[in-house]
Amino acid sequence: MKRGLLIIFSGPSGVGKGTVRELFIHREELNLAFSISMTTRTKRPGEIDGKDYYFVDRARFEEAIQNDELLEYAEFVGNYYGTPLQEVDRLRDMGKNVILEIEVQGALQVIDKVPDALSIFLVPPSLEELKRRIENRRTEDPEIIDQRLSKASKEMDLMNQYRYVVCNDDPQFAAEMVSLIIRRNIEATL
């Protein structure tokens, strides 16, 4: 069995990674699996433990770091986020192409560690539009929104580290672009 691809799907918070991902992840020909991250952030309304994230406390997260359980991790606006390695390996060994939906510091760690990973960066049409999207989400306090925005402009400076950059002007169109990129890369490894 051919081992699945490792796909890094990154971009600033609020750009719409989750929305775009939902539009391509179930496409059968892409054979994708979503890697569920571990985080210390508190659950937002509607989020489900074990589906959106594994919600853990700081002690458990730090234990995971100590035990080398994570492929990458980062601290983002006061919380830890990380990718459990064992699950990613298991899915790839089953032939699944695994999607890591992660922020930039973590993405750069994976680009470094796994040179053949496929890296895709989703950009907003502008920082003004990003601000509007984060505010409309209404899930964060104004102070956290400001922190996420100031982080976003720094994250955008790093987009040249990725193999592909896709603009999320329209989610449907962005999802088409990402699907095409993944499909081409699957074909290239056959």
Ligand code: 5GP
């Ligand atoms: P949120 O709190 O909005 O769910 O996530 C904040 C940021 O952390 C988003 O950019 C999200 O993609 C990213 N993120 C989610 N899981 C991981 C992970 O496992 N590792 C890293 N480095 N970032 C993650």
